[in-house]
Amino acid sequence: MGVLMDENSRVVVQGFGGAGQREAITGRNYGTNIVCGVTPGRGGQTIEGFEVLNTVREAVAKYDANVSLIFVPAPFAADAILEAADAGIPTAICITEGIPTLDMMRVKRALAGGKTRLIGPNCPGVINPAAKSRAGIMPVDVYLEGSVGVISRSGTLVYEAVDQLTRLGIGQSGSVGVGGDPIIGTSQREALELFEADPDTAAIVLIGEIGGTAEQEAAEYIRTMSKPVVAFIAGATAPPGRRMGHAGAIIAGAAGTAAAKQAALREAGATVVENPGDIGSTMQRVLKERGLA
């Protein structure tokens, strides 16, 4: 099992340039079924052993692709996501950073009620270590097969949390980077729902950030969950009103502060970590307390 990615995932890489090719190779070496690349106008070429096609529709027809990993540059990324959806791809994972918010607004509206789940944009992607299935940019060496799910707005903090867990011998059932932009396809709450429903997941690390109210919405769901959640909110010491890298990470109003988010998560029953160096050790303690380790 695991979430979103498994042994049956067949990944097409949209935007088969430098980064797309590199990550396709890493994925293939890891054991993931990367079926082809798509770059409009480059159809017919073979690059690094991957066939390049012109459209996602062709990738679905020829390889039965069911995951699209998107590296298309920001001005064209919204179009690429919609192309994946139109081709019937059930899981579109968009790595691209810097997509205008209004573009994502239209994408979100277009995907609503449809069959395509979008992860990201501005995210590190999804991995399932047990299935060796990876659609993203995460380093694979830090992962260890196990039962902790990791959800994060930030890419590098996924790696950090996973590394801390792995060093303590705690494996992961998967990680989902939901993305650092204001408008994203799959919320932290929805990612929690996926791990809650996954029989291979025993506990979840949730890594939020300042800005917006997504962590409060996640907290509402945590209240109803059977599995323990360890949460960290990045940006507790960030000054208000300044955009801290991620377009979504800007404190506007009381709800956007780390303190407000931590309080909501605590109140909902999550174990909140304040020092980012303590994510792994806190999960270790929680697993022991719950008899899950």
Place this chain on the structure above:
Amino acid sequence: MKLHEYQAKEVLARFGVPVPKGRVARTADEAEAIAKELGGRVVIKAQAHTGARGKAGGVKLANDPAEAKQFASEIIGMTLVTHQTGPQGLPVGSVLVEEAIDIDKEIYLSVAIDNSPGRAVIIASSQGGMDIEEVAEKTPEAIVKTHIDPACGFQPYQGRQLAFEVGLGGEHLNAAAALIGNLAKAFLESDASIVEINPLALTKDGRILAADAKFSIDDNADYRQKALFELRDRSQEPEKELEAHDAGIQNYVKLDGNIGCLVNGAGLAMATLDAIKFAGGDAANFLDIGTANNPDAVVSALKIIGSDPDVKAVLVNIFGGLARTDIIAEGTIQAIKGGHVTQPVVVRLAGTNVELGSKILDESGLDLGRADGFAEAARMAVEAAK
């Protein structure tokens, strides 16, 4: 990117949102001339990217052109210090000279992005002129909202509905509803992230005017909003950040502490600031180096950090995904050997190509603080800064 009030009003006026008569002046003489042209009393408003300008002495009411000139000469060139600017304040390079209006009623009106539904939301309140956060806390029932469907766009009923709800029905209904529609259009066509009119003034002579305006534009849309991005006023941005941006480092924010940080990824960069705080120190900056696919980008970033007089120690914290730790290691060594960083440096590398990255550091012959973990790296950097 933020616009000045006068720029915001020019944009709004172009979209049919009525604003008071007035123009920007960069000298006291210009201010006097505009005041003469407008006749009667005028308001002189400091143009700086901050609210609460009135309390800080940046807004004055002038009874005649001579007074307008006097006030403008006082305000132009001043440093405006408000709770939003921090103690260093912001320079004032110009003033908006505007007809003084007699206000009968103040309304709050804004458009912003509501992240969760992924839609633009129009927010209005009958409690204009106040901080909307405060209104939300004390009288949440006084705030009304309506979301714009990205598929079919703003609909006229939404403008009418809000107008009625904030008490702009009756004779003002058509003007108010049209204004709200035009504001929505201005927001969407400008790739705005927030447009706030506070207050929207109902004047004693029966006009509805945007008496103040804040306008921020999505930085990701710079490639298609070129005209708006030409309005950028670099004097309103910290010098160190401009230097970083000119060197191609977009995600740099100057902070008050003494530990310079070079990190990849916004989340890890924020968490690094948090870890430094936990170790008893304070970061001098936020810097997300991103993918950094060549050592030169790392050298440029370390030049910015190393030349910051506040920086007493440097922490390089990299968890390579797309970013390669070997490139970071090479860039770090080049920056130190090139004399761009003379402060003690603590490096923590993990992730992509970490063996190679560590080897490059080992063989550099440089005296670097090396940490395996994140918290440990922060502790070492705090110690080194003492």
